[in-house]
Amino acid sequence: MQTNALFTNVRPAGAAATNVLVRDGRIASIGTAANAEGADVVDGGGALMLPGLVEAHTHLDKTVYGMGWYRNEVGPRLIDKIDNERAQKKILGIDPARQSARQIVLSVGHGTTHIRTHVDVDTEIGLSGIEGVMATRERYRDIVDVEIVAFPQSGMLVRPGTVELMEEALRMGAEVVGGLDPSGMDRDPKGHLDVIFGLAQRYGRPVDIHLHEAGELGAFATELTIERTKALGMQGKVTLSHAFCLGMPDPVAVGALIDGLRDAGIHIMTTAPASRPAPPVKRLVEAGITVCAGSDGIRDTWGPYGNGDMLERAMLIGLRNNFRRDDELELALDICTYGGAKVMALDGYGLKPGCRADFVLVDAETIAEAVAGRPQRKLVVKNGRVSARNGVATMEAP
Amino acid sequence: MQTNALFTNVRPAGAAATNVLVRDGRIASIGTAANAEGADVVDGGGALMLPGLVEAHTHLDKTVYGMGWYRNEVGPRLIDKIDNERAQKKILGIDPARQSARQIVLSVGHGTTHIRTHVDVDTEIGLSGIEGVMATRERYRDIVDVEIVAFPQSGMLVRPGTVELMEEALRMGAEVVGGLDPSGMDRDPKGHLDVIFGLAQRYGRPVDIHLHEAGELGAFATELTIERTKALGMQGKVTLSHAFCLGMPDPVAVGALIDGLRDAGIHIMTTAPASRPAPPVKRLVEAGITVCAGSDGIRDTWGPYGNGDMLERAMLIGLRNNFRRDDELELALDICTYGGAKVMALDGYGLKPGCRADFVLVDAETIAEAVAGRPQRKLVVKNGRVSARNGVATMEAP
Structure with missing residues (x-):
């Protein structure tokens, strides 16, 4: 994946479905898909987006x-x-x-x-x-x-x-x-x-x-x-x-x-x-x-x-x-x-524009459902890049 | 599946790998695969066998x-x-x-x-x-x-x-x-x-x-x-x-x-x-x-x-x-x-010959690992018939 990516149809912290544009490892914007030119498009499928x-x-x-x-x-x-x-x-x-x-x-x-x-x-x-x-x-x-x-x-x-x-x-x-x-x-x-x-x-x-x-x-x-x-x-x-x-x-x-x-x-x-x-x-x-x-x-x-x-x-x-x-x-x-x-005094943590693009997508209607049901993580993103898909990290262990 | 089935390479309650012959909904024998003629063979793949x-x-x-x-x-x-x-x-x-x-x-x-x-x-x-x-x-x-x-x-x-x-x-x-x-x-x-x-x-x-x-x-x-x-x-x-x-x-x-x-x-x-x-x-x-x-x-x-x-x-x-x-x-x-x-005063419950063939196969080394890790159920058997595979029941819900 590029460092520029547009995550469509995701629900940050359970909000209405929207788009999240990631640029250079940070959340560039939420909502409109303007300035998304050249960005990879990732369909979130209506998933709930949680911070990392x-x-x-x-x-x-x-x-x-x-x-x-x-x-x-x-x-x-x-x-x-x-x-x-x-x-x-x-x-x-x-x-x-x-x-x-x-x-x-x-x-x-x-x-x-x-x-x-x-x-x-x-x-x-x-x-x-x-x-x-x-x-x-x-x-x-x-x-x-x-x-x-x-x-x-x-x-x-x-x-x-x-x-x-x-x-x-x-x-x-x-x-x-x-x-x-x-x-x-x-x-x-x-x-x-x-x-x-x-x-x-x-x-x-x-x-x-x-x-x-x-x-x-x-x-x-x-x-x-x-x-x-x-x-x-x-x-x-x-x-x-x-x-x-x-x-x-x-x-x-x-x-x-x-x-x-x-x-x-x-x-x-x-x-x-x-x-x-x-x-x-x-x-x-x-x-x-x-x-x-x-x-x-x-x-x-x-x-x-x-x-x-x-x-x-x-x-x-x-x-x-x-x-x-x-x-x-x-x-x-x-x-x-x-x-x-x-x-841990993390800099730029969260789901707002300007924050580091560290987040998780799960199929759950609400945060409460995600907590009680613990669904498989569909996608995990770290610094704007995919770090895990469907529960499996992109890097292997020895 | 027939009501007669031979489950090979399974480890009942963590014992050494063996065969379990199921006949007419009950565990007929454990160990030798004698009298297994006509039985379907199900390879347990070394799975741990737990009672239902x-x-x-x-x-x-x-x-x-x-x-x-x-x-x-x-x-x-x-x-x-x-x-x-x-x-x-x-x-x-x-x-x-x-x-x-x-x-x-x-x-x-x-x-x-x-x-x-x-x-x-x-x-x-x-x-x-x-x-x-x-x-x-x-x-x-x-x-x-x-x-x-x-x-x-x-x-x-x-x-x-x-x-x-x-x-x-x-x-x-x-x-x-x-x-x-x-x-x-x-x-x-x-x-x-x-x-x-x-x-x-x-x-x-x-x-x-x-x-x-x-x-x-x-x-x-x-x-x-x-x-x-x-x-x-x-x-x-x-x-x-x-x-x-x-x-x-x-x-x-x-x-x-x-x-x-x-x-x-x-x-x-x-x-x-x-x-x-x-x-x-x-x-x-x-x-x-x-x-x-x-x-x-x-x-x-x-x-x-x-x-x-x-x-x-x-x-x-x-x-x-x-x-x-x-x-x-x-x-x-x-x-x-x-x-x-x-x-519940269940009749014939357990993993011994004569018991009802109600059991679960999971990939786990020991019972303790099965409890702590809760692996997906590979196979669930009820009265000698498969009731679930890989976590999914054989019957659907409305």
């Missing part, structure tokens, strides 16, 4: 997708999963470059145009995960944008040498400083967060912290994060991922956390987990907090689920939050599109 | 699937949904015969071979739902078995005339006596349950009660149900559907309920709801309670979700119960197969 889906939290480096079924016999504790994974990386030969490519191809087939991936950094594998995913993102740059979080999965303070590796990852090209359960993993919430925010300050990078700690322990870590975000003027640059503590039953305690998060401009990422307390996303959005979503690990040694389909994630958000009304399902999709775009 | 999926709780009569997207703007209360639905049945023209056919065709495409459906009986529509679903089940009897529960969705004692309609439904051919939130709907738990169990005794039928009542209120209804089941000797013939109260946080209270349910031989049906307290299915199964699962309403005026895929339901059970290990995903599938079969 945003996978705002996953682990590209360690999926075992495409490696044969991994039989999970892992113990129940968090540390069982972390230790097992470190061992299996060697036993199974989980190659970050190859595996991230496989997941990218899977995700693009489902309409994803942007991915934030947390990539393990530890004293055993060093920076090989970062290197592998960086090589893959370069290779697949035409069909997806990938942002890398340097992620101390096995702990940071408890593993001397990890902080230095984190720094090196940031110098190499990881964009975001990752953190993990300041009390649960590093046993030192103040120490952990001081290091994370210190790196962020020194390198001028945003922060994204995995916070699985539930209830009051998670609330404490949230308070510490709010304090640092405000003190350092990092409003809009900090994300708390999972944040199960926001699902605790005490509405007063949750209300205080929500107020603090809003005042500090901290974003929340959720997978909408069915088996854990989860952030009440409607309440958060209504309070003015940006919420994004992600698949988390896809078919890895932690768990067998996931397919990279962010329309399915929107459905899971709906199921988790008891969304039934159409306006609620639209909110669920917003989280998987505009929410992620805001968290 | 059992949809143990749905509402065939009121899906709006295939009627154009229903825009949901319904209020938040239970009564909002019930009142809206009664009104929409007329406004939209939700025809029970046509709509049940559409859902059956959808479900069979996903590998379902048996369905228990609750069908509304009330003083406005009378028995038209029962009549419509009965006509449809007769028409589709070659591809699915349907069991009908006479279901007083709009209340029973609060709507004089409903009990008489329930009786008439049972005389017409509904197999099961349904009930609904004895306190929440009928405002009289003793009265409601006495009538339900009275009908069951008079007509010699099993009971299936929708119990959405949570916490202590649901626990009380559960106790009343246990008492009646034991007093009437109805062990094995009573199902509590939803039973959110079993998801309450107090482990001692839940333990007492579990003991009572086991002693009374009461079954539990769950949809594994992500947004409500839900029965802890592993704990129930380990206690000796039979657990089955269902989609509940599929694309109806209550909510937009559902596709009739019981492999996806098994995945949702896994997600809700934090199942990650392969043995746990196998349990989730058991609930959607053998659990449902036991609740």
Whole structure:
């Protein structure tokens, strides 16, 4: 396809059927087909047009997708999963470059145009995960944008040498400083967060912290994060991922956390987990907090689920939050599109003239139907070029 | 296809590849291909063979699937949904015969071979739902078995005339006596349950009660149900559907309920709801309670979700119960197969010689992969005949 293309008979975000002219990778105009001379014409067949889906939290480096079924016999504790994974990386030969490519191809087939991936950094594998995913993102740059979080999965303070590796990852090209359960993993919430925010300050990078700690322990870590975000003027640059503590039953305690998060401009990422307390996303959005979503690990040694389909994630958000009304399902999709775009600070995201031409066509009457039904993606366009047709990405995986 | 067929290169429940000979609608033998003379040969291509999926709780009569997207703007209360639905049945023209056919065709495409459906009986529509679903089940009897529960969705004692309609439904051919939130709907738990169990005794039928009542209120209804089941000797013939109260946080209270349910031989049906307290299915199964699962309403005026895929339901059970290990995903599938079969008292269900030839072939390495990945159903066989190929049922919907 040329970089100039006219998509006819498409319905942007469910609006009436119209034409969308794409020129030089951006949406040039919507409506009239003027100035479309020389453009390829693509008949949208009345499809619903959605903005490119945003996978705002996953682990590209360690999926075992495409490696044969991994039989999970892992113990129940968090540390069982972390230790097992470190061992299996060697036993199974989980190659970050190859595996991230496989997941990218899977995700693009489902309409994803942007991915934030947390990539393990530890004293055993060093920076090989970062290197592998960086090589893959370069290779697949035409069909997806990938942002890398340097992620101390096995702990940071408890593993001397990890902080230095984190720094090196940031110098190499990881964009975001990752953190993990300041009390649960590093046993030192103040120490952990001081290091994370210190790196962020020194390198001028945003922060994204995995916070699985539930209830009051998670609330404490949230308070510490709010304090640092405000003190350092990092409003809009900090994300708390999972944040199960926001699902605790005490509405007063949750209300205080929500107020603090809003005042500090901290974003929340959720997978909408069915088996854990989860952030009440409607309440958060209504309070003015940006919420994004992600698949988390896809078919890895932690768990067998996931397919990279962010329309399915929107459905899971709906199921988790008891969304039934159409306006609620639209909110669920917003989280998987505009929410992620805001968290990743994407430039020119959306379906308006001037925006980058990153979009998805599906056969669905309404956004709610697209979320509940998850139809095959007819066409996925990235920077004005087709990146997937009928569920299959235009680039292959190794 | 003949009623005699040899399925080669299939892996029953994940076992080594073998042959399955089907004769006169039953599995004649597994392993050797002796006595296969004259049988059609179907190459399974190494597919995993699962027993027919059992949809143990749905509402065939009121899906709006295939009627154009229903825009949901319904209020938040239970009564909002019930009142809206009664009104929409007329406004939209939700025809029970046509709509049940559409859902059956959808479900069979996903590998379902048996369905228990609750069908509304009330003083406005009378028995038209029962009549419509009965006509449809007769028409589709070659591809699915349907069991009908006479279901007083709009209340029973609060709507004089409903009990008489329930009786008439049972005389017409509904197999099961349904009930609904004895306190929440009928405002009289003793009265409601006495009538339900009275009908069951008079007509010699099993009971299936929708119990959405949570916490202590649901626990009380559960106790009343246990008492009646034991007093009437109805062990094995009573199902509590939803039973959110079993998801309450107090482990001692839940333990007492579990003991009572086991002693009374009461079954539990769950949809594994992500947004409500839900029965802890592993704990129930380990206690000796039979657990089955269902989609509940599929694309109806209550909510937009559902596709009739019981492999996806098994995945949702896994997600809700934090199942990650392969043995746990196998349990989730058991609930959607053998659990449902036991609740519906199916004769000859399973993958052994002598069982009815009701099974599903999918391309998956293991049961866990089938649950997590939900691959398209390659072939669905009902009573020894193909009922669906590549996700599409052999019979069409109106």
